[in-house]
Amino acid sequence: MELKDIDLNLLVVFNQLLIDRRVSKVATNLGLSQPGVSNALARLRKLTDDPLFLRTPKGMEPTPFAEQLAAPTASALQTIHAAINQRTSFDPATSARAFTIGMTDIGEIYFLPKLMKELARVAPGLSISTVRNTAVNLQDEMESGHVTLAIGLLPQLKSGYFQRRLFKQHYVCMFRRGHALDKRQISLAEFSRAEHVVVVSEGTGHGKADELLSRKKIVRKVVLTVPHYVAVGHILHGSDLVATVPERLAQALAEPFGLSHVRHPARLPEIAISLFWHGRYHRDPAVAWLRALIVRLHGEGGPG
Template sequence: MELKDIDLNLLVVFHQLLVDRRVSKAASSLGLSQPGVSNALARLRRLTDDQLFLRTPNGMEPTPYAQQLAGPTASALQVIHAAINQKASFDPSTSKRAFTVGMTDIGEIYFLPKLMKEVARLAPNVSISTVRNTAVNLQDEMEAGHVNLAIGLLPQLKAGYFQRRLFRQQYVCMFRRGHPLDKKTVSLSEFSSADHVVVISAGTGHGNADEILGRKKVARKVVLTVPHYVAVGHILHDSDLVATVPERLAQALAGPFELSYIRHPAKLPEIAINLFWHGRFHKDPAITWLRSLIVGLHGEGAPD
């Protein structure tokens, strides 16, 4: 027997007969006629090839097979009923929801400290996992609901996705405090003459800065290339290297690593950092809550 062959209403009648043990009482409970309940029982008997209920002086007694079906059927109907009638609400103070957010290493450095502090305050039982936007098929994973939100410069997320602008930012020139370039302005010539660390952050959109510098024929003495931004703070703190990084990352690294940053001497375009979610989950109350929390903490106009 396949599920497509079963009318859900038949299972509702079956469950009510288990409760009431009389056709007349089950019909009254369901608001059906007695012939309607009898007809449903006859259809169920044909589908299951079992009598299901036997008439006795004490009412309709379930067969062993009916008793076997009783528990799973009741549980399934309860789940369906709860799903259909659940209210669109989310209580962060009691929820144990686990969220997954796609972001880069820059995102983890910049977004997570504030976010996790607020999650601990507002939703102590909620957990968050992060995945690299480039490590999974982000479009498929978000459509399937495995990744709930994504943050970054993600031009590949278009049809079927909602997005909310968090902020626009510039690229800056960053180095240790006391570096020869640690002054109000730096010329393009001084920038080019310095030793540079370059981050090849494939698939994130931040590679555009290096491409633009190349098109502008801005020469750099690149002495170190790394695949991510995680170690940049450590590297700059203990060297005379210079890095081109997004401004929000520079803000996050400056204090802990005693770094300075200035307006970039090359004219690089601003970049937009957006929050993305799939249209299937646009009204999911839990995801709506997390979106609002992120926007409140990191959107334009959010307090520092």
């Protein structure tokens, strides 16, 4: 197949179908008739010799070949769009743009203070909203542009997404200063004898630490279970409980709550925290600027 055989508008329809998954919605968003969208899909099917989308109760589901085309098509369309509109610029000092970032409560504790301080300095008109990565259909929300970026351990974001690793970190044991375990290192026996608070963070990569401890048959006396990390600092400050948490969270909570942490006695793997964005917005000047700022503040080798 040669490029001369392809109508660019067919790729626009294809890309929108990947996002909306319904012919009627694509027609509305692109200002076309439903028969026009169906005709475009029929032409693409003939050109590619593939069904591309199959009707299901959930809408039009892409075939494996369509998923393979998704990222390069989105990137190519964005490149063309950026070239045609290259006079469009982004000035952070005067912009009033709003961004939504998907992150966990750990992310809010660790990333937001430094990010908001820097935005107040260099881009005072910008605003940030956050959503939980597990509270929305993150893939759909990022494809549609409702969520600009996502930060975390998010293996589900693959086809059609770019990512930039920010850092890798270990898990540590955290407790109040002056705790019996407040020393340079602790043993597995000491860890097992302690009383623990456990955070059940379903839908995030952090739950794997607890799964690994269970598989290793490492016993803990769990006296408190909570669904998020936001209260852990308060809980540890006023008790003798121990928590297994990511190292960067421990660093953020240490001073405000008078806490200490040591390397975890169990051999838990490092976790990689990355910044994700959809290929459709790869060349958006404002999104690119915000990505660069987050990498500068929190990327490996940066001040974060």
